[in-house]
Amino acid sequence: MSVHAVVGFGRLARALVPALREAGEAVVVGRREPGDGEFSSADAARQADWVWLTVPDDHIAATAAALPWRPGQLALHCSGATPLAALAPAPAAAGFHPLKLLAGDAGLAGAHVGIEADAAHAPALQALAMALDLQPLLLPSPMSPPARAAYHAAANLAASGVLAVLAEAQSLWTEAGLAGNALPALLPLTRGALATAEARGLAGAVSGPIARGDAGVLARHLDALVGAGLDADLLLALGRRQLALAEAAGRLDVAKVSALKALLAAR
Structure with a gap:
């Protein structure tokens, strides 16, 4: 010992x-x-x-x-x-x-x-x-220095990076005029996504309009950000990565993938 x-x-x-x-x-x-x-x-x-x-x-x-x-x-x-x-x-x-x-x-x-x-x-x-x-x-x-930086960045993104997404969601909640603190309502969604990812993997856990190929709903989400005076860069970046996961899961046909890619590239 x-x-x-x-x-x-x-x-x-x-x-x-x-x-x-x-x-x-x-x-x-x-x-x-x-x-x-x-x-x-x-x-x-x-x-x-x-x-x-x-x-x-x-x-x-x-x-x-x-x-x-x-x-x-x-x-x-x-x-x-x-x-x-x-x-x-x-x-x-x-x-x-x-x-x-x-x-x-x-x-x-x-x-x-x-x-x-x-x-x-x-x-x-x-x-x-x-x-x-x-x-x-x-x-x-x-x-190596690059490997160490990537390793630490990954850990930080998986921890505090989630908070940036929740902060964006909370801002949209406020813009919608909803009363009360958004966090207690939003956190169960985050926990549910993480639990599903743990059980099914990242690709198997993707949900929402991108997983369904619903370009119309995604376009309205992006319009809501503009209406709230928020930059769309975070939602666009997340959308592109979610789309890659949905493609990996084989959940979308070619037409839906093309429509979503065009929408995410045009904004």
Whole structure:
């Protein structure tokens, strides 16, 4: 069993520390300003085999440079956006990126975790992921800058990107003159789409006028955006991608596909 030092105690650390302890791992926490009975970052690192830097992304490199490393230690960060080079002062480095939003008291269990590690450390990290009830996702190590940017952009699009779509929907709801907060009415639709995608895949979950080939309804949607003083760029971009999914599902004939493509290109 390895001894783990967790340096920094933000939202991620507050999920990681109890998960490690529940898995039977020994954990010490290092803080920049330790209280009574707590450890400084350096003192915590001295006790550990694995040192987790759960500080903000911009502080990872400086924190790694300030710690008293010794041979045999492994440094880890949990930032999908940060290259392992930020951990260069450590004897060895790895990434362990849980693909989960940690709002409130949400734990880590059930999520996928991106693991970026060399052949010497990848098996132990995969085993740890499974002990934490995470699904290991082995990444190239080291990741190229373009691959890392694409990986992180995909995760961000799947998380906060959905909020941009809901904000657009909420604006249209307000323009329609509907009373009350739109979000409680709209969120069940989002949850239903996600549940269907999980069960049937993305192509099998597409619904609405594009899935039906209803160009008339789609044209009225676009007119509503213009009437609301909103740009149609988001709906057009989403429409083109939904159409590609509907085509992949084989749900539209050639004539309907052509009509929808012409409408989405003309606006």
